[in-house]
Amino acid sequence: MQPLISVIVPVYNVEKYLEECINSIINQTYKNLEIILIDDGSTDKSGEICDEFATQDNRIIVIHKENGGLSSARNAGLDIMQGEYLSFVDSDDMVDENLIQTLFLLIEKYKTKIAICGYDKFSQNSDIDKIKEKNLTINDDFSYTPEEVFNESLKVKTFFTKCAWRNLVHKSIYQNLRFPVGENYEDVAVFFDVFNQSNTAFTYKNLYFYRFNLSSISNTFKDSSLVMIKNVRKFATSIENAYPNLKNKAIAYKCNSALNMAFLIVAHKSKKYFDTLYDLHKFVRQNLNSDFFKMQGNAIYRDILMILFYISPKLLYTFVNTIKSVKNIFKR
Incomplete structure (x- = not known):
């Protein structure tokens, strides 16, 4: 018999999309599933939708809890899951109906504890049909050691984006690991700890469909955004310590993160964070190396x-806001 696989779904105020999400999991070709829906204090009808699905499918378990954020919800699922693997x-x-089956077969093929598929963005369901059509032309898969995974992730390759979703992972990976509660970029915070425990099997097929919604993107800079600096540095420093030959790339990655944060601060004219801006500048002055200019995607x-x-x-601030002003003129 195929092993039980737990699918953990944090749920918060997504009544508009939740049914489609749950149906895509229920309809997996891999049937031996435990589907854990964590209602993280939703104030809309999301909790009711979860309960209704549980009456229709005995594989579904619903947990209702006070709102604690994405990490808290994922951790709640990890605490009760019974599966040999989790996603x-x-x-x-x-998700594609073949997501779990494909990842499980990859784990068996390469004898790993982790498997990952590609992902693609969609804004309407017709986009998914196009993604699936492209998948028909993709047949290659492969396996990387932890060092190879980190080497690729330091290149800022889109395929190696640091996210908890689209993976299938053996339960032992998370046995002593949980997401940091109350922090953004929680996936980055645990990425090293997850992928340093096993080789990883990959397929380039885009079996995970990430909903791209412009209205959900924040247009303000918040205190919570600053945790990105800490979590990225934790990730990169862990690589430096474990794999010395990747040290320069890891430092360049931290400089890249510093630039990302600086750009956000100046683009939103967040004067409250100008002290942070100058701290980031100091870090870059002390650490920038040539590997930054070799990073894939750095135009x-x-x-x-x-x-x-x-x-x-000041030069960055002037340049970024001048460009924004010019673009606004041409939009009129």
Whole structure:
């Protein structure tokens, strides 16, 4: 008999998309599932929807809890799961019906504890049909050691984005590991600890469908955004310590993160965080190396931003807001 696999779904105020998400999990070709829906204090009808599905499918377990955030909800699922393997799905996303089956077969094929598929963004359901059609032309899969995974992730490759979803993981990986509660970028915080425990099997097939919703993107800079600095540095420093030959790439990655944060601060004119801006500038001045300019995806525009920031935060601020002003003029 195939092993039980737990699918953990944190749920918070997603009544508009929840049914589609749950249906995509229920309809998996891999049937021996434990589907754990964590209602994280929803104030809309999400909790009721979860309960209704539980009456229709005995594989579904619903937990209702006070709102504690994404990490808290995932941890609640980890605490009660009974599966040999586990997978996370965000409640506004959808998954291909072959997601679990494909990842499980990869784990068996390469004798790993982790398998990952590709993902693609969608804004309407017709986009998913196009993604599935492209998947028909993708047949390659492969396995990486932890060091190879981290080497690729330091290149800022989209495929190696650091997320908890789209993975299938053996239960032992999370036995002594939980997500940091109350923090953003919680996936980055645990990424090293997860992927340093096993080789990882991969398929480039995009079996996870990430809902892209412009209205959900924050247009303000918040205190919670700053935790990205801490979690990225924790991730990169762990790589430095474990794999010395990746040290320069890890440092460049931290500089890249510093530039990302600096860009957010100046783009939102968040004067409250200007002290942080100058701390980031100091970090870049002390640590920037040539590997930053070799990072995949760092276009000339990005290199220019880094050079300006390296010289002075004021130059970055002037440049970014001048560009924004010019774009606003042409929008009129």
